[in-house]
Amino acid sequence: MAMTHPQFDPIAISLGPLDIHWYGLMYLMAFGQFLFLGYLRLKQASVAQAGWSFKDIEDLLFAGVVGVILGGRLGYIVFYMPGHYLANPLDVLRVWEGGMSFHGGFIGVLVAMLWFGKKNNRSFFEVTDLIAPLVPFGLAFGRLGNFINGELWGRPTDLPWAMIFPQAGDLLTRHPSQLYQLLGEGLCLGVVLWWYASKKRSLGQISGVFLIGYGLLRFLVEFAREPDSFLGLLSLGLSMGQWLSLPMVFFGTYLIFKRVK
Template sequence: MALMHPQFDPVALSLGPVAIHWYGLMYLAAFAQFLLLGRLRVKQAHWQSLGMNYQALEDLLFKGVLGVIVGGRLGYVLFYMPGHYLSHPLDILKVWEGGMSFHGGFLGVLVALWWVGKKNGQGFFKMTDLIAPLVPFGLALGRLGNFINGELWGRPTDLSWGMIFPQAGDLLIRHPSQLYQMAGEGICLGLFLWWYAAKPRATGAVSAVFLMGYGFFRFISEFAREPDDFLGLLSLGLSMGQWLSLPMIVLGLILYLSRHKTLDKA
């Protein structure tokens, strides 16, 4: 007997004509955990000595949210469906129809962090090191939202925990790949980074571990995730998500090795 996706109602709460969706609540929860864990992070002696405070963290969150939204949308447009949006440019604004890219949102956040780091004089890698341990837990909440919506389902499997996703339009038993990603690039990576970043590290080291860790977990989980039907698998049988994750692993490794001799220095 195969498991059946619970078919949650994507609307968590309706207030008259206003519908509050679970996925939107996951975003709000992600921002809330960023501030809660970030408060603990900026209280660490290392960050106190650099003059970081809760107000600076709030400023980071605000600009980071803009980076996620703008970068995530433009990333989806450029990486996944450039032909369609070139022919229908006004569709770029239809964010309510879905279509966000993690890798695009990631680039948008990097631009926001560069802006904040330049403004406050801390520098780019100080900013990325500060928030790196906070990001994976937010990603985990996003993947939970994907699972609630029954979207981004996995490839067919005969494993006992496989699940039927009616939204896929068939009765195939599939990997619950959203939960794999929630566990890997979310919870596991978040816990490891929180432990690793508890001790002062050379500037850029925590960011390097995040890049390698996310790239690795995303690359592995994509083997269980159904590729986008309008793209399919690309060169070497890899998905777009895997091709976009490989540069993260390589850049993270280069950054880590470049800081290796000073990793134990504050």
């Protein structure tokens, strides 16, 4: 009596010729929570003393959105399907068919934050320490969107909460890995990071905790997530997501100990 994915209609709202998809709504929710938590973050003593304003939060959101979209698309092309896009360069523009990479989007955001810092005479880690606690809850909305769409399903398992994903093309019971990521790199990391950032920390440490937390949680959940069919598992039996997460853990650890010294 295994559960089956509910097969939600991907369209949340239809307004005449305009269809609003659940995944688009999740993006809007992620942007909204960034502004809301940013407003609360400005009230924390260590942030208030640094002279940040709500306009900075709005500008950072705009820069981050551009970084996510461009970096996410380019990251997917470079990390996952470079051969396909070299052979079919016009497919780069077919964004409505999907194809976004978290790690590519993450790099895009880092570039955007570097640009913002130089433009506003802020150091890179001042900027990333400010926004790091605002990110995980936004990731949670993204993973909820993945679950609603029935995509990025998990590997086969016989655990009691396993679920059949018809989109996988079989009747195997699988890990609902999207929900694991929602709870782990989304809600749990968000709570820990918000608590950690509520007190004054050395420059770079909040960013370091985010890198370690996300990288480690993503690395672990990848053992339950079905690897991309066109890639499979890579060296040492690890997925692309795991290989891309390891540098985050290493650099985050470096940041923590470097700043503590």
